[in-house]
Amino acid sequence: MEFNGISAEAIGLLAQNRFENSKAFYEAHKKEINEGVVYPMRRLVEDLRPTLEAINPDLILDPLRCLSRVRRDTRFTNDKTLYRENLWLMFRHQKNELPTPMFWFEFFPDGYSYGCATVSSTPAFLEAWRAGIRRDPLPLLDAVRKAATKGLAPGGEYYECYKRSKAAQDGITQEELIPWYDAKGPIAIRHVAGVAGLNKPRKLVSELTAAYEAAGDLYRYMLDATTRFNARECADERD
Numbered sequence: 001m002e003f004n005g006i007s008a009e010a011i012g013l014l015a016q017n018r019f020e021n022s023k024a025f026y027e028a029h030k031k032e033i034n035e036g037v038v039y040p041m042r043r044l045v046e047d048l049r050p051t052l053e054a055i056n057p058d059l060i061l062d063p064l065r066c067l068s069r070v071r072r073d074t075r076f077t078n079d080k081t082l083y084r085e086n087l088w089l090m091f092r093h094q095k096n097e098l099p100t101p102m103f104w105f106e107f108f109p110d111g112y113s114y115g116c117a118t119v120s121s122t123p124a125f126l127e128a129w130r131a132g133i134r135r136d137p138l139p140l141l142d143a144v145r146k147a148a149t150k151g152l153a154p155g156g157e158y159y160e161c162y163k164r165s166k167a168a169q170d171g172i173t174q175e176e177l178i179p180w181y182d183a184k185g186p187i188a189i190r191h192v193a194g195v196a197g198l199n200k201p202r203k204l205v206s207e208l209t210a211a212y213e214a215a216g217d218l219y220r221y222m223l224d225a226t227t228r229f230n231a232r233e234c235a236d237e238r239d
Helices: 008-020 023-055 121-137 138-148 166-172 199-215 216-238
Strands: 089-094 100-108 111-119 186-193
Touching: 008 023, 023 089, 023 100, 023 199, 100 216, 111 199, 111 216, 121 166, 121 216, 138 216, 186 216, 199 216
Parallel strands: none
Antiparallel strands: 089 100, 100 111, 111 186
């Protein structure tokens, strides 16, 4: 079954479920929440599968593994709120190695975002990342320019950078590369205000497909960087 969209009412119910913060309320509305947001998100994975498999056939594309849960894991956080008001899809490599690149899609009560990022970046990886840029900046520059054609750029709520610019210290002057050189976690993101687009299923699938295709070279650049770094780390551990 194709992705059939997510209505503003369904998103509102998810937000109300978080506000109520009650197992009784959740159980009373679980069927509506599943039909309104959970099942459509799973179907969205299937609609995106051909595009994502063409970029990397080794991505995890099992809808049950890609989709976040409505119920939060509160064991290791001070925030004991039981339920989410946002859900996301994360498309990662099957190898359980970190750091790793991924595509994602996420919605909130006031909008949605998507993009491509490297998760679990360590200081050692980021040094290797910057060394790669210094060695040959053109592949990354070409990749970020392609991603930018669909509005994907470093920034947004998940972007962090060093207070003292590493680019300034190392003489990186190319304006388009500076946020990538200074990033504590490489990320290209587009945030869309409002949720009306979530209920236009064909348009949303086309939007995400075009964005992921445009970010394909950036994803592959990240994959190559993380693969080489992880291989080196494993070799060092054996030695």
